[in-house]
Amino acid sequence: xxxxxxxxxxxxxxxxxxxxxxxxxxxxxxxxxxxxxxxxxxxxxxxxxxxxxxxxxxxxxxxxxxxxxxxxxxxxxxxxxxxxxxxxxxxxxxxxxxxxxxxxxxxxxxxxxxxxxxxxxxxxxxxxxxxxxxxxxxxxxxxxxxxxxxxxxxxxxxxxxx
Amino acid sequence: xxxxxxxxxxxxxxxxxxxxxxxxxxxxxxxxxxxxxxxxxxxxxxxxxxxxxxxxxxxxxxxxxxxxxxxxxxxxxxxxxxxxxxxxxxxxxxxxxxxxxxxxxxxxxxxxxxxxxxxxxxxxxxxxxxxxxxxxxxxxxxxxxxxxxxxxxxxxxxxxxxxxxxxxxxxxxxxxxxxxxxxxxxxxxxxxxxxxxxxxxxxxxxxxxxxxxxxxxxxxxxxxxxxxxxxxxxxxxxxxxxxxxxxxxxxxxxxxxxxxxxxxxxxxxxxxxxxxxxxxxxxxxxxxxxxxxxxxxxxxxxxxxxxxxxxxxxxxxxxxxxxxxxxxxxxxxxxxxxxxxxxxxxxxxxxxxxxxxxxxxxxxxxxxxxxxxxxxxxxxxxxxxxxxxxxxxxxxxxxxxxxxxxxx
Numbered sequence: 001x002x003x004x005x006x007x008x009x010x011x012x013x014x015x016x017x018x019x020x021x022x023x024x025x026x027x028x029x030x031x032x033x034x035x036x037x038x039x040x041x042x043x044x045x046x047x048x049x050x051x052x053x054x055x056x057x058x059x060x061x062x063x064x065x066x067x068x069x070x071x072x073x074x075x076x077x078x079x080x081x082x083x084x085x086x087x088x089x090x091x092x093x094x095x096x097x098x099x100x101x102x103x104x105x106x107x108x109x110x111x112x113x114x115x116x117x118x119x120x121x122x123x124x125x126x127x128x129x130x131x132x133x134x135x136x137x138x139x140x141x142x143x144x145x146x147x148x149x150x151x152x153x154x155x156x157x158x159x160x161x162x
Numbered sequence: 163x164x165x166x167x168x169x170x171x172x173x174x175x176x177x178x179x180x181x182x183x184x185x186x187x188x189x190x191x192x193x194x195x196x197x198x199x200x201x202x203x204x205x206x207x208x209x210x211x212x213x214x215x216x217x218x219x220x221x222x223x224x225x226x227x228x229x230x231x232x233x234x235x236x237x238x239x240x241x242x243x244x245x246x247x248x249x250x251x252x253x254x255x256x257x258x259x260x261x262x263x264x265x266x267x268x269x270x271x272x273x274x275x276x277x278x279x280x281x282x283x284x285x286x287x288x289x290x291x292x293x294x295x296x297x298x299x300x301x302x303x304x305x306x307x308x309x310x311x312x313x314x315x316x317x318x319x320x321x322x323x324x325x326x327x328x329x330x331x332x333x334x335x336x337x338x339x340x341x342x343x344x345x346x347x348x349x350x351x352x353x354x355x356x357x358x359x360x361x362x363x364x365x366x367x368x369x370x371x372x373x374x375x376x377x378x379x380x381x382x383x384x385x386x387x388x389x390x391x392x393x394x395x396x397x398x399x400x401x402x403x404x405x406x407x408x409x410x411x412x413x414x415x416x417x418x419x420x421x422x423x424x425x426x427x428x429x430x431x432x433x434x435x436x437x438x439x440x441x442x443x444x445x446x447x448x449x450x451x452x453x454x455x456x457x458x459x460x461x462x463x464x465x466x467x468x469x470x471x472x473x474x475x476x477x478x479x480x481x482x483x484x485x486x487x488x489x490x491x492x493x494x495x496x497x498x499x500x501x502x503x504x505x506x507x508x509x510x511x512x513x514x515x516x517x518x519x520x521x522x523x524x525x526x527x528x529x530x531x532x533x534x535x536x537x538x539x540x541x542x543x544x545x546x547x548x549x550x551x552x553x554x555x556x557x558x559x560x561x562x563x564x565x566x567x568x569x570x
Contacts, residue, residue, distance in 0.1 A: 020441035022434035028432035028494070032480070063434075065439040065441050066441070067441045067442060069443050071427070076525075081442075
């Protein structure tokens with residue numbers, strides 16, 4: 001099952017996502033990220049530093065949400081966006097020869113995806129020394145345009161990473 | 163090092179009392195209570211020994227209460243300033259250091275105004291032929307009684323002097339701080355907590371001034387002394403109120419963040435309940451001091467915030483053409499949700515914020531109010547739209563790829 005076109009368009013046409021995590025005391029934390037949406041697996045990926053607060057929060061609480069939206073300062077009826085809620089999975093930082101073939105392939109695909117989407121800004125080098133890739137296993141997606149809402153629930157599927 | 167610093171920030175009185183057991187063994191609060199008790203006991207013993215009238219006892223009691231309440235207020239100054247963190251602006255830091263140095267100068271300037279009040283006062287009482295002394299302790303009182311009364315007078319005068327001294331210095335400090343704040347660049351600022359401390363000390367001084375009204379019954383037969391007391395009260399309260407007001411106008415955000423918050427149109431609000439997070443865009447206003455956003459009464463985030471008022475609030479400037487120019491600020495902290503019960507106390511603030519919203523988002527306001535909308539989008543304050551204030555505890559600021567933590 002593919003997600004509705006309007007959600008898909010938002011996920012493909014925007015560069016910034018706003019990721020919300022929270023720690024074990026339920027204190028939320030919010031950061032802008034670059035992300036890619038992978039249609040095959042219906043997951044959202046982003047890259048972050050392994051020492052960041054996000055990673056610390058995710059290791060305490062894997063719940064995550066991300067909002068991607070178009071904002072119109074003049075007409076609120078043009079405001080359009082998607083919020084995805086789900087469980088985050090932090091990729092292993094094992095040396096490359098310990099990773100499964102599947103994982104490697106996914107790494108490679110997502111890496112290329114990032115490279116093509118953000119080539120203008122990240123100089124062909126989407127991942128740095130201490131960066132890790134996060135995949136969001138989406139459980140629920142909300143879409144809005146102006147005052148109209150649409151909500152979508154996802155079936156729990158098997159995780160790609162072992 | 164720390165010890166010597168602490169010792170420096172003491173006034174004569176604090177210093178002397180701090181060396182005499184049992185006062186030296188107790189915390190400030192108990193030490194003051196003990197002093198109160200000590201003075202009361204001496205007063206009562208003297209009263210019985212010299213068989214003075216009950217009314218005199220009451221005057222004495224009143225004077226002791228005034229002196230001790232003043233002690234209580236004024237002694238909060240040193241510990242508050244001691245835990246003061248340095249402002250992130252060299253000029254503002256210099257100013258506050260200078261302020262502290264004058265306040266707790268090793269030459270004990272703070273005793274001068276006290277002396278300047280004490281000497282003329284004694285002269286007035288003993289040589290200008292007023293019958294104050296007679297009213298207080300009767301005709302031809304014993305010398306010991308006179309010494310005790312003089313001690314009380316010194317106690318009162320010394321603290322009156324301290325009141326004038328601290329409130330005048332506070333006003334000077336606030337005016338200078340406000341001026342320096344206008345010249346800040348980038349991330350220079352004095353953190354919010356510190357500004358609040360200064361404001362709290364100013365409010366303390368207002369009470370300090372008001373307490374002097376308790377002296378009126380003691381001076382009631384002497385018009386001149388009544389006038390002096392009222393003038394004193396007015397001076398202290400007035401300078402302190404002005405000082406607190408000026409501090410409230412000092413921005414608690416450094417200019418870079420202030421401008422970002424002031425110029426941006428949208429923000430994101432992140433909430434969390436039972437670990438499940440939620441993030442949505444919101445419109446917000448900033449009045450120079452406080453950040454408010456609006457949410458629909460139907461919104462999921464409102465229900466969440468009512469159960470867990472911890473939030474993350476992010477404002478950013480995004481620009482794909484040059485990501486190193488991107489700026490973002492995240493406030494983490496709590497929210498205050500305004501409802502019906504807040505109308506009596508916060509009506510003007512709520513109306514003012516509504517006005518801000520209409521000014522910042524004129525098109526939104528127009529579009530929202532002219533169309534037929536679902537309930538979730540209606541604008542009626544309180545009934546359909548809920549006002550929420552963000553109360554930051556922590557600030558993270560990003561400029562390009564750099565992450566900076568800014569103290570609140």
